[in-house]
Amino acid sequence: METTRTLGRSGIEVSALGFGCWAIGGEWQDTDGQPLGWGRVDDEESVRAVRRAVDLGVTFFDTADTYGAGHSERVLGRALGKRRADVVVATKWGNVFDEDTRTRTGGDASPAHLRRALTASLDRLGTDYVDLYQFHLSDADPEQAALLRDACEELVREGLIRAYAWSTDDPARAAVFAEGPHCAAVQHTLNVLQDAPAMVRLCEEAGLASINRSPLAMGLLTGKRRARQPLEAGDIRSRPPAWLQGFGDGSGADPEWLARIDAVRDVLTSEGRTLGQGALAWLWARSPRTIPIPGFRSVAQAEENAAALEKGALTDAQLTEVDRLLGR
Numbered sequence: 001m002e003t004t005r006t007l008g009r010s011g012i013e014v015s016a017l018g019f020g021c022w023a024i025g026g027e028w029q030d031t032d033g034q035p036l037g038w039g040r041v042d043d044e045e046s047v048r049a050v051r052r053a054v055d056l057g058v059t060f061f062d063t064a065d066t067y068g069a070g071h072s073e074r075v076l077g078r079a080l081g082k083r084r085a086d087v088v089v090a091t092k093w094g095n096v097f098d099e100d101t102r103t104r105t106g107g108d109a110s111p112a113h114l115r116r117a118l119t120a121s122l123d124r125l126g127t128d129y130v131d132l133y134q135f136h137l138s139d140a141d142p143e144q145a146a147l148l149r150d151a152c153e154e155l156v157r158e159g160l161i162r163a164y165a166w167s168t169d170d171p172a173r174a175a176v177f178a179e180g181p182h183c184a185a186v187q188h189t190l191n192v193l194q195d196a197p198a199m200v201r202l203c204e205e206a207g208l209a210s211i212n213r214s215p216l217a218m219g220l221l222t223g224k225r226r227a228r229q230p231l232e233a234g235d236i237r238s239r240p241p242a243w244l245q246g247f248g249d250g251s252g253a254d255p256e257w258l259a260r261i262d263a264v265r266d267v268l269t270s271e272g273r274t275l276g277q278g279a280l281a282w283l284w285a286r287s288p289r290t291i292p293i294p295g296f297r298s299v300a301q302a303e304e305n306a307a308a309l310e311k312g313a314l315t316d317a318q319l320t321e322v323d324r325l326l327g328r
């Protein structure tokens with residue numbers, strides 16, 4: 001398998017594996033105390049993990065202004081330093097938050113907020129352009145989003161961003177953004193247990209990259225979580241909001257999800273892959289457009305995930321076998 005892929009129509013080349021920077025934002029919450037991060041992290045370890053990833057050939061990093069209420073962007077910017085020019089940085093806007101209290105206070109889909117948010121992200125990242133700027137409000141009104149798409153075209157003309165995308169699971173919404181010439185991708189949920197055929201088809205037809213969030217099903221597809229194994233307070237998976245699947249009521253991994261992982265374990269761990277590497281291999285086989293962006297919180301996780309690149313994609317026969325085993 002080629003170890004690079006193109007960011008849709010933009011022509012921007014990235015490693016076929018990106019790194020997701022949600023967890024390294026550390027703890028943050030909603031106004032009602034709902035955790036929105038992945039619990040405590042060690043910033044120095046996060047910095048080492050980012051640098052190790054770059055050493056191992058990873059050239060694509062996905063963050064958001066709101067992860068850790070600005071903290072993820074700051075850590076990523078510090079870790080990259082001068083190497084920022086060698087990599088492709090994607091971030092997101094749309095959420096409103098308070099950096100001091102690390103609290104998300106709401107959302108704002110106005111073009112005025114778009115510009116304010118970009119200025120703040122550039123400052124935190126320590127850069128003067130964003131490669132891929134993504135709209136983070138996945139269920140926003142499509143008519144409003146069309147105004148944002150046009151505002152993004154303006155930002156491309158000004159040289160502040162190179163391309164843009166919508167982070168959404170709805171193909172109809174993604175299609176609204178796809179009408180803009182510099183829309184390069186959709187960021188959406190895709191993993192072995194959560195297929196998204198309509199979205200993958202849209203990406204293939206419209207020439208967009210399919211950037212895959214939660215490629216490891218929020219850690220479940222690494223095989224390390226057991227049923228009734230509680231998560232740390234402050235970790236979003238300990239108190240899952242309605243949209244977060246696979247962790248039941250928060251008392252541990254959902255047994256039904258674990259059973260489905262067991263069903264495909266042998267196929268995914270073939271050719272010496274770890275389970276997590278097999279989950280990434282499934283994504284590369286799923287479409288030539290996919291670019292998984294697994295999250296990480298340590299050098300060890302960064303190394304294991306980056307090593308998946310050399311092992312490449314599953315075969316078409318293995319893809320069919322996974323569908324059969326999961327009754328699809």
Ligand SMILES: NC(=O)c1ccc[n+]([C@@H]2O[C@H](COP(=O)([O-])OP(=O)(O)OC[C@H]3O[C@@H](n4cnc5c(N)ncnc54)[C@H](OP(=O)(O)O)[C@@H]3O)[C@@H](O)[C@H]2O)c1
Nearest residue numbers: 020021022023167213214215216217218219222294295304
């Ligand atoms: N709305 C949006 O736009 C949106 C939503 C979700 C995600 N995303 C993006 O997608 C990225 C990835 O998705 P995700 O964070 O939801 O989940 P994921 O990539 O499916 O799972 C990542 C988590 O799995 C665990 N892990 C990773 N590598 C591992 C390894 N080699 N061995 C053992 N455990 C490992 C880590 O958590 P533990 O060690 O704590 O288990 C890590 O934080 C995010 O970082 C973010 O950039 C965007």
